[in-house]
Amino acid sequence: VGNRLAWVAITAIAAAWFLRRRVDVVEVRGSSMAPVLVPGDRLLVVRSGPRPGRIVLANDPREPRRELIKRVGRVDRAGVWLVGDDPSSSTDARAFGHVPAASVRWRAVARYWPLRRAGRLGSARVWASDSF
Amino acid sequence: MRSLRSLLQPRRVVDAHCDIPCGVYDPEQARIEAESCLRIIEKHDASEDKLFRSRCVHVKEERAELVKHHLDVLWHDYFKPEHLEAHPDLHDTFWKATKQASKVKQSMDAGAAKELLSMIDTIDEMWKATGGPEKTRVSGRPS
Numbered sequence: 001v002g003n004r005l006a007w008v009a010i011t012a013i014a015a016a017w018f019l020r021r022r023v024d025v026v027e028v029r030g031s032s033m034a035p036v037l038v039p040g041d042r043l044l045v046v047r048s049g050p051r052p053g054r055i056v057l058a059n060d061p062r063e064p065r066r067e068l069i070k071r072v073g074r075v076d077r078a079g080v081w082l083v084g085d086d087p088s089s090s091t092d093a094r095a096f097g098h099v100p101a102a103s104v105r106w107r108a109v110a111r112y113w114p115l116r117r118a119g120r121l122g123s124a125r126v127w128a129s130d131s132f
Numbered sequence: 133m134r135s136l137r138s139l140l141q142p143r144r145v146v147d148a149h150c151d152i153p154c155g156v157y158d159p160e161q162a163r164i165e166a167e168s169c170l171r172i173i174e175k176h177d178a179s180e181d182k183l184f185r186s187r188c189v190h191v192k193e194e195r196a197e198l199v200k201h202h203l204d205v206l207w208h209d210y211f212k213p214e215h216l217e218a219h220p221d222l223h224d225t226f227w228k229a230t231k232q233a234s235k236v237k238q239s240m241d242a243g244a245a246k247e248l249l250s251m252i253d254t255i256d257e258m259w260k261a262t263g264g265p266e267k268t269r270v271s272g273r274p275s
Contacts, residue, residue, distance in 0.1 A: 029148065030149050
């Protein structure tokens, strides 16, 4: 019986570890994704590559320790063009250019907090301008 | 229960980042400069001092230039295509207001300065109607 319990425990830990690498929760700071995301929103994120229209996490190319949340404008050979939903208060690809596709590894799929605004986060078309 | 809470408590903070505290706009900034123009013109007219009068002309031109600058910033940076849908006369209003600011820069006509103030007030209404005060000003200022 002890043996079986040990296996259950190991499996559970492995599953949790695996899940943790695939699924995570994050809190939003800053308002460049307003009105969709506002500071304090808590989101469920999953491992996923960049696709146009998605809200993704990416390391700031100018300061890799900062993890950005932005929307994918387009993906091409130069990399991923990230933009904020609120262009007038967003530092994004217009300032730092493309980011490598490999630096976009998480996608925001849903908001779970605050509860009254909980729900799925869909894809959206991105405003076209490349300038400020 | 505690573990569920800790599961939902994010340890990762992600940044919807903006480098500078941008996004603060208010037609009040243009209005204050335009009010300066009007007051300076009035002081100019009330004075006999040649030196003072020439200083008035100089400072008023500076202030009128600032009015144009602040209006331009609102026009290019604050107002968006969707605002134009709700206010189709937006471009025309800004064009006329900045032209009026040029007129105030060129002349010593108090009437022109008053006209400029009322044009800025029209822009202020558009700014308010598009949610400007809530969206662009930092809240918490004592009223």
